[in-house]
Amino acid sequence: MAKTIDARGLSCPQPVLMTLDEIKAGKFDEIVVMVDNDASKENVSRAATSRGWVVGEIDEKGGVFNLKIRKG
Amino acid sequence: MKGIKNIFAGPWGIVGVGIVIGILAPMLQKLGNPGNMGVCVACFERDIAGALGLHRADVVQYIRPEIIGFVLGSLAAAYLFKEFRPRLGSAPIVRFVLGAFAMIGALVFLGCPWRAALRLAGGDGNAILGLLGLISGIWIGTLFLKGGFNLGRTQKTHQTAGWMLPLFMIGLLSLMIVFPQVTGEAKSGVLFYSLKGPGSMHAPLALSLIIGLLIGFLAQRSRFCTMGAIRDFILFRQMHLLSGFIALIVTALVVNFVLGQFKPGFEGQPVAHTMHLWNFLGMTLSGLAFCLAGGCPGRQLFLAGEGDGDAAVFVLGMIVGAGFAHNFGLASSATGVGPYGIPAVVIGFAVCLFIGLTMRKNIA
Numbered sequence: 001m002a003k004t005i006d007a008r009g010l011s012c013p014q015p016v017l018m019t020l021d022e023i024k025a026g027k028f029d030e031i032v033v034m035v036d037n038d039a040s041k042e043n044v045s046r047a048a049t050s051r052g053w054v055v056g057e058i059d060e061k062g063g064v065f066n067l068k069i070r071k072g
Numbered sequence: 073m074k075g076i077k078n079i080f081a082g083p084w085g086i087v088g089v090g091i092v093i094g095i096l097a098p099m100l101q102k103l104g105n106p107g108n109m110g111v112c113v114a115c116f117e118r119d120i121a122g123a124l125g126l127h128r129a130d131v132v133q134y135i136r137p138e139i140i141g142f143v144l145g146s147l148a149a150a151y152l153f154k155e156f157r158p159r160l161g162s163a164p165i166v167r168f169v170l171g172a173f174a175m176i177g178a179l180v181f182l183g184c185p186w187r188a189a190l191r192l193a194g195g196d197g198n199a200i201l202g203l204l205g206l207i208s209g210i211w212i213g214t215l216f217l218k219g220g221f222n223l224g225r226t227q228k229t230h231q232t233a234g235w236m237l238p239l240f241m242i243g244l245l246s247l248m249i250v251f252p253q254v255t256g257e258a259k260s261g262v263l264f265y266s267l268k269g270p271g272s273m274h275a276p277l278a279l280s281l282i283i284g285l286l287i288g289f290l291a292q293r294s295r296f297c298t299m300g301a302i303r304d305f306i307l308f309r310q311m312h313l314l315s316g317f318i319a320l321i322v323t324a325l326v327v328n329f330v331l332g333q334f335k336p337g338f339e340g341q342p343v344a345h346t347m348h349l350w351n352f353l354g355m356t357l358s359g360l361a362f363c364l365a366g367g368c369p370g371r372q373l374f375l376a377g378e379g380d381g382d383a384a385v386f387v388l389g390m391i392v393g394a395g396f397a398h399n400f401g402l403a404s405s406a407t408g409v410g411p412y413g414i415p416a417v418v419i420g421f422a423v424c425l426f427i428g429l430t431m432r433k434n435i436a
Contacts, residue, residue, distance in 0.1 A: 005323075010222070013308075036159075042081045047308060064154070
């Protein structure tokens, strides 16, 4: 099961902090992060990659990006 | 890397943008801007406040086209790459107050983080104290962030709302064209101009504007942020933004050498004072306020250009803060801190701590 983090309306560093907290908690191997700006999308991707996670598909709908990240 | 198709947001993109700014800022000094002030967001917004008569310090009055360029360059990039996203509603009044105190702290030091970097690159040793203060202030801010501090979520809004600050900037540019500087005159129409001091020193309008537009465009693409550079390193050991900031400093240093603008020392530096403690604490206050507000003063302009109404409110807070800083004698000068600068910094810290300690979690 994937965990969903709703970081819509938040700007960095909050989306990254929320994502890293969830990665550290270690309960899920897959996380979906919802963000609504490009800088947060890039920052979350960068942070996940630096923790050895893999950034999978990114859907965009109505200005909201759903980033799927998986444990590498 | 997936998720990053934007080349400017890659590792070489951000370094490249730092290098470009590091070349252009010292060139603006050569073209007429004040010493070690090729680009200073705080100083330039303060000069804008002066030109509009929001304070009457007659040596710092000029509508700086670089600031206009930053916002409009970012706006152009945001539209071109479909990133113009009008949004607002994340504690705007708090951002206004943070902007005002960020400006007051910056004017006690005499520069924003951009100018701190340029001062260092010009050989001004006092900038070391400022940069250490900046790092300390941001470090305090990261403690709040780790404790759950946030200003809440933004909401999507009308396109019109996202256009407010860009339109304000177009308005400023129009005023400059309608009421241009007249040699030897301190006033032209509604605008005040400086006859002496830093406000009288500026590169030609068109060049300032073009360079501002270029920096605004590149900074929007790369998310260049001097505060974020230090914050991300402290929080995540992430070097990305920091590599851009360091590239700026190193490049500006080299360019200053080439242009003969490198003059090492503490005494007699342009638009600077040597009160170490207050150089340090002024910038600590500024760094803390920028960290709580989520961006350095440059980044706030670029965000405002891509439709962020809260960043726009922060910018207006800075402009109003500059008015207070000069009307109340809070701003420093070459001789040292202003008569009421020290109590203002203390009050600023109290305000930032109050905000940082009380606005936590609850991001439902």
